[in-house]
Amino acid sequence: MKIRSIVSRPQIRILPDASALAETGADLCRQAALTQVREKGRFTLALSGGQTPRALHRLLAEEPYLSSMPWHKTHLFWVDDRMVPVDDPESNYGTAKRDFIDKIPIPSSHVHPMPVDLPAQTGAKRYASELRRFFKGASPILDLIFMGIGTDGHTASLFPGEAAPSGWVAAAKGGHPNVFRITLTFNLLNQAHQVVFLVSGKDKAKVVKAVLEDADPAFPAGGVQPTSGNLIWLLDPDAASLLKRKDPHAAGQ
Ligand code: 6PG
Numbered sequence: 001m002k003i004r005s006i007v008s009r010p011q012i013r014i015l016p017d018a019s020a021l022a023e024t025g026a027d028l029c030r031q032a033a034l035t036q037v038r039e040k041g042r043f044t045l046a047l048s049g050g051q052t053p054r055a056l057h058r059l060l061a062e063e064p065y066l067s068s069m070p071w072h073k074t075h076l077f078w079v080d081d082r083m084v085p086v087d088d089p090e091s092n093y094g095t096a097k098r099d100f101i102d103k104i105p106i107p108s109s110h111v112h113p114m115p116v117d118l119p120a121q122t123g124a125k126r127y128a129s130e131l132r133r134f135f136k137g138a139s140p141i142l143d144l145i146f147m148g149i150g151t152d153g154h155t156a157s158l159f160p161g162e163a164a165p166s167g168w169v170a171a172a173k174g175g176h177p178n179v180f181r182i183t184l185t186f187n188l189l190n191q192a193h194q195v196v197f198l199v200s201g202k203d204k205a206k207v208v209k210a211v212l213e214d215a216d217p218a219f220p221a222g223g224v225q226p227t228s229g230n231l232i233w234l235l236d237p238d239a240a241s242l243l244k245r246k247d248p249h250a251a252g253q
Helices: 018-040 054-060 092-099 120-134 202-212
Strands: 011-014 043-047 074-078 080-082 144-147 169-174 179-184 194-199 230-235
Touching: 018 043, 018 054, 018 144, 018 194, 018 230, 054 092, 074 092, 080 092, 120 169, 120 179, 202 230
Parallel strands: 011 230, 043 074, 043 144, 144 194, 194 230
Antiparallel strands: 080 179, 169 179
């Protein structure tokens, strides 16, 4: 997979612990939401799966976020999902639904889960059409995307050794669980106004260094470089433990 090898201009913020990471993420989400709603009357947010973002998701259903987020003008999309039933603990949408969506006043028509009850290729085409409809044929520019990174350097369901898929949405297979998935592509991810990586834990330290300092092109997470939007990596001290530059407020490396 040919990806740009230098992870340019990310803002790296090292937070004191995992709960500060979640809180900072929730604050960034509210700030982006209020700005976008003020400027254009709506806010589009895309969520990743996995365990790291769950603390942030749960916070969004509690005060002060529950009543200060403009939920009635917010639209939720997914970065990726597994082709499993919604009630499966491995379902990214199902987990987010249980963690916070069922507890917030967001109109159901504003929640856009990926269609996982179809073959992955069909589901990917279906989701791309939904994005095309939502963005009225214009290129889908999401306001905020929360991303994670696997210990193998994957992000979304974009796995090492796989060719970067074309289009906006693709079918994939891999990860844990090793199942078929639907994923947004780099083409779509890199059009976003803002991308925020949430990374916590010692097991991520090596891959964080490889992506942020060694700019190792083998790791897909390094391919998320918004063309004009801003890129923030929120790390806890364990995830940042192998980084040479320890300036907790380093804006760009
Ligand atoms: C997925 C996720 C994935 C996730 C990383 C990190 O569906 O698998 O979207 O890309 O962000 O695997 O997951 P953890 O936060 O659980 O480490």
